[in-house]
Amino acid sequence: MKISTECISCVIGSAVEIMEKQLPPEQYESLCQQMLKIASSQSWQETPTDFARKLYGFLRDAAGVDDPFKAAKEQSTELALKLLDEMRSVIARTDDPFANTVKVVIGGNIIDCGINRTMDMKKAILQMQEVFDMPLDIKLIRQFEERFYAAGNIFYMLDNCGEAVFDRLLLELFPGSITLGVRGKFVLNDITRAELAASGLDNYPVFDTDDDTPGVSLERSNAELLEAMRKSDLLIAKGQGNYETLDVYDRPIAHLLRIKCPVVSRALALPQGALALSMRNFR
Structure with missing residues (x-):
């Protein structure tokens, strides 16, 4: 973009x-x-x-601070962990657990210190409980579900701390091989290798971008990460920064994000604040 x-x-x-x-x-x-x-x-x-x-x-x-959002990342992760089991329990009681898992995973993208400038971390976490009543195209969800389970391996590009805790709900459903992608250097509250263990995500293979772009720069990211992405059957990219940088990616990709600005709102033809699932390059 x-x-x-x-x-x-x-x-x-x-x-x-x-x-x-x-x-x-x-x-x-x-x-x-x-x-x-x-x-x-x-x-x-x-x-x-x-x-x-x-x-x-x-x-x-x-x-002169390497990780100025360290405290915000720790707080969001701690709050998300406290809510995780409750969200898992609510999902299990719904009539469409996969669709509601996707909603929760997308809803977690509200935890963003870049675009949500005045974000109250506790309020943002509590707003996660509202996602079950938010609309999301059921036809797209079914298409995503089919591609998700048909893939032999998935590359999952994470976005923010706190949000990444809720990503576990979707990752736990996949029976195949999962590789994670994270930022290579500290930027905003984006997740790096340093926060994976606290988020409960240190049991997967991981590549980092070796870059501080709050997205995946196809020019600046390291070759190993880009190669792992391309070798995957499905790339799942979380968040708006990953959407902005990977909109020209030419392999199968699913974007899961919360729309936070008018530019992306127009691009996806959805209102600001909406849950968005966008799939490209599937035959």
Whole structure:
């Protein structure tokens, strides 16, 4: 997905809020000037996540903290773990456990420190209980279910901490081989190798992007991860950042995300806040 004017203003707004939370006011003028310089040189052939990588990386370096969202990641993971068994129990009592598992897994994508700038972590977790009543195209769910169980192996590209705990509900249903993908460097509250054990996901083979793009850059990610993705029968990509970077991926892919901006809303013809399941490159 190519960047647009809406993406520019969104990422800058997010970066300014991060700056105000993590850096002293006396640095704001200089930092804003430098961020505007970065914005002025932004290529319109790149993705929104390319721009985000530059600004968030700049602020991370300015703060001198490798993982500025460490506390938020730990909190979201802890809260999600407390809710996991309840969600599993509710799913088991529904008349369509697979469809409701997909809803919960997509619903977990609300836990996003990049786009949800004023996110209350506890409130976001509690909103997970609302997903059972949210619409999601049942025909798409059935198509996804068929492809899911027909695959011999799946590459599952994770997104955020907390959200990743709920991904376990879908992963547990798959009888074949699963490989996980994570970010290679700290960015926002995106999950890396460092958080897999706390999320209960350290029992799968894993590749990382070796990159701090909040998505999967097909140009910057390491070759081993890209090769593992391409060798899989099905790539499942969680979240909006992965959608923005993998919209040109030419192998079978299923995107599971919560729509958080007008640009993606228009691309998928669904309202903001909706649960979205998008499948491409299937014959």
